[in-house]
Amino acid sequence: MSFVESEERIALRKAVAEFGAQYGHDYFIAKSRAGEKTTELWEEAGKLGYLGVAVPEEYGGGGGGIGDLAAVCEELAAAGCPLLLMVVSPAICATVIARFGTEEQKSKWLPGFAAGTLKMAFAITEPDAGSNSHKLKTHVKRDGEDWILKGTKTYISGVDEVDAVLVVAIQKTGPVLVVVPTNSEGFTWHQIEMDLVAPEKQFTLFFDDVRLPSDAVVGSPDQGLLQVFAGLNPERIMGASMATGSARLAIGKAVSYAQQRQVWDSPIGAHQGLSHPLAKIHIEIELARLMTQKAAALYDSGRDKESGEAANMAKYAAGEAIAAAVDQAIQTHGGNGLSSEFGLASMLGMSRLSRIAPVSREMVLNFVAQNSLKLPRSY
Numbered sequence: 483m484s485f486v487e488s489e490e491r492i493a494l495r496k497a498v499a500e501f502g503a504q505y506g507h508d509y510f511i512a513k514s515r516a517g518e519k520t521t522e523l524w525e526e527a528g529k530l531g532y533l534g535v536a537v538p539e540e541y542g543g544g545g546g547g548i549g550d551l552a553a554v555c556e557e558l559a560a561a562g563c564p565l566l567l568m569v570v571s572p573a574i575c576a577t578v579i580a581r582f583g584t585e586e587q588k589s590k591w592l593p594g595f596a597a598g599t600l601k602m603a604f605a606i607t608e609p610d611a612g613s614n615s616h617k618l619k620t621h622v623k624r625d626g627e628d629w630i631l632k633g634t635k636t637y638i639s640g641v642d643e644v645d646a647v648l649v650v651a652i653q654k655t656g657p658v659l660v661v662v663p664t665n666s667e668g669f670t671w672h673q674i675e676m677d678l679v680a681p682e683k684q685f686t687l688f689f690d691d692v693r694l695p696s697d698a699v700v701g702s703p704d705q706g707l708l709q710v711f712a713g714l715n716p717e718r719i720m721g722a723s724m725a726t727g728s729a730r731l732a733i734g735k736a737v738s739y740a741q742q743r744q745v746w747d748s749p750i751g752a753h754q755g756l757s758h759p760l761a762k763i764h765i766e767i768e769l770a771r772l773m774t775q776k777a778a779a780l781y782d783s784g785r786d787k788e789s790g791e792a793a794n795m796a797k798y799a800a801g802e803a804i805a806a807a808v809d810q811a812i813q814t815h816g817g818n819g820l821s822s823e824f825g826l827a828s829m830l831g832m833s834r835l836s837r838i839a840p841v842s843r844e845m846v847l848n849f850v851a852q853n854s855l856k857l858p859r860s861y
Contacts, residue, residue, distance in 0.1 A: 487775070491553055498532055498557040507562025507731065507825050514679045514828075519643055523563055527554075528598015533572050538580055541592035547782030548573065548716045552723040552774060559727025560734075562825075564832065566682040567601055567640045569720040569840070574713040575602040575648045578659060582701035582709050591661075594645075601644040602661075604713065605635040605687055613845045615650070615657075615710070620689065622651040622660055622699070629694045631660060635687040637839075641671050642683055648700070649689070650710055657706035659713075660698050668692040678835065679828040711790065715781055717840045718793035722774040722800035725836040729767045729800070729807035732829060736760055736811035739824070750814070759810050767807065770799035791854055798846040801836040808833035 487495075505523050513520050527533050536551040537543020544550065555568045576595035579587055594600025611617035620633025631651060641647060646663045662669060668690040673683050700709060737760060740751030750756055777792035808829045812819030820827045837843050851857045 498554050502558045502561025510563045514681045519681050533598040534596030537596040542596035549778030556723040556727035559724045560730040564724045570604045571601045573716040573720040574604045577716050578713045603641050603644045603647045605638045606650040607637050609636050620651045627696045631689045631692040638685050640682045641685040658703050659700040659709045666692050678831040715793045718797040719777050722796040725800035725804040726771045729804040732807040732811040736814040763807050766803045770803045794846045794849050804833045804836045
């Protein structure tokens with residue numbers, strides 16, 4: 483395994499960073515506060531092929547892996563544009579369909595993912611089943627050639643701007659993944675009011691006997707469990723990438739300020755009380771990036787089990803890094819850290835969310851304790 487990214491990956495990062503800089507954090511925050519979407523950014527990224535880098539070439543994509551898509555996600559976040567739907571639509575949904583979908587399903591959905599003209603949300607969390615996916619109650623059953631879906635999901639991102647939702651449901655033989663178009667009869671949703679500064683909104687979904695065609699279930703109905711895990715590892719990798727990118731942005735702002743701000747005739751960055759915390763967090767960000775790249779490399783090589791361990795560790799490390807980065811960046815700016823001009827306070831909510839979603843730090847620690855260290859389960 484190489485610890486240096488390929489020339490192609492490095493070139494991709496450079497191109498995406500330059501592209502993201504054309505929009506930047508001010509654009510992202512202005513859109514978020516106005517209740518608007520970053521549609522222009524998404525559409526241009528799609529036309530340039532950045533959203534479809536991991537879609538197979540035969541369906542119009544770049545033919546790369548999750549590592550390439552994670553690089554795109556990280557660089558956009560570092561430019562100030564963390565696109566939450568990148569974690570969901572091209573990473574989870576497109577990956578699952580590419581790996582497990584029928585040829586008809588691949589032909590139907592993947593070209594849209596590749597071009598960025600299709601967005602799909604992912605729904606697994608339920609009101610009474612957060613981290614415990616064994617308690618899912620949303621169920622699907624056969625009715626002739628059709629499927630009938632009934633249940634509720636909550637904290638689902640971006641439903642108001644997608645074409646369909648990939649829903650984890652339960653049938654007699656276990657979980658299945660069902661593609662539900664947002665215009666399906668019996669499918670409604672309610673926005674959850676949040677204090678996050680982000681263009682993507684959160685929703686509770688209601689499926690009231692939604693009738694779906696026979697091809698709504700992805701691939702074979704008996705492969706649902708494999709499909710869920712095939713989607714969750716990329717989700718963790720992408721979540722880590724978005725977090726490390728945003729952490730780089732926050733530290734970059736802090737370092738720039740610490741170099742320019744003069745107190746007692748010297749830059750405040752000369753004082754170890756500020757320079758050491760920033761250096762420590764820079765190290766933590768780089769360590770999280772390295773683990774994220776390892777997780778992606780393992781996933782792209784088909785080593786799902788090992789990737790699961792690394793992806794969880796990467797998600798944990800990245801969540802801790804961004805929370806520390808934004809906090810220290812605000813501290814470095816003093817009172818200015820809470821002003822709109824410097825754009826750091828708006829990052830607080832999302833930085834804290836990175837320690838909760840898509841999997842909480844406590845559940846990651848449970849996973850590592852039980853699977854890496856072979857300690858007994860506590861639940």
